[in-house]
Amino acid sequence: MKVQRHKCMNERCSYDQQERIPFATGSCSYTHRLARYVIDLLKAMGLKDVSGLMDVSWDTIKDIHVRYLERHYSPPSLEGVDCIGIDEFAVKKGHVYKTIVVDLRTGRILYVGNGKGADSLDGFWKMVRKKGVKIKYVATGCMERTGCK
Known part of the structure; x- marks a missing residue:
């Protein structure tokens, strides 16, 4: 897949941005669909096993898992607790x-x-x-x- 990059030609400007892709988050190298599939596999397998099965680096699988855990299991808010x-x-x-x-x-x-x-x-x-x-x-x-x- 080719993604459009926008970089300013002015030497003093540091503007460098990638086209927004609706099915991926930020500068991730994987899509939301792949992340959901990895999370489903991790419910039954370990990180190393999922990495081997999918032929994706262990670091990428770990990154997907960490992002999922942070999003779904962040510390609870204490707002309104008395x-x-x-x-x-x-x-x-x-x-x-x-x-x-x-x-x-x-x-x-x-x-x-x-x-x-x-x-x-x-x-x-x-x-x-x-x-x-x-x-x-x-x-x-x-x-x-x-x-x-």
Whole structure:
């Protein structure tokens, strides 16, 4: 496929642009359709297997996967969050713990921290301070360990 490039002939001008292609994003070397196909394959295969099957570089497959994950699984917005629930749960028969923070109004998972206790929530409280979110209510069964007062 040939794509029209527009470059300014003036030596002091750095204008250099490619024709917009509606079925590809930016300067990607692949189309939306190829990306969807790769994502479908990745649901059943690993990156290396998809790369080998399609004869496309591992880096391109990884780029498609990363873009998909960023678009669909970006960190949740804290906008409007004022009422949260905090709980701890065991993974692998009680040897590994996770701490979860949930928006009690919507049920959305806002954060999952490794371990239990106040340290496991450091990342969440940092995010709350950075975004300027005002938490009014906290429901938890582990007050003394989570740093909530």
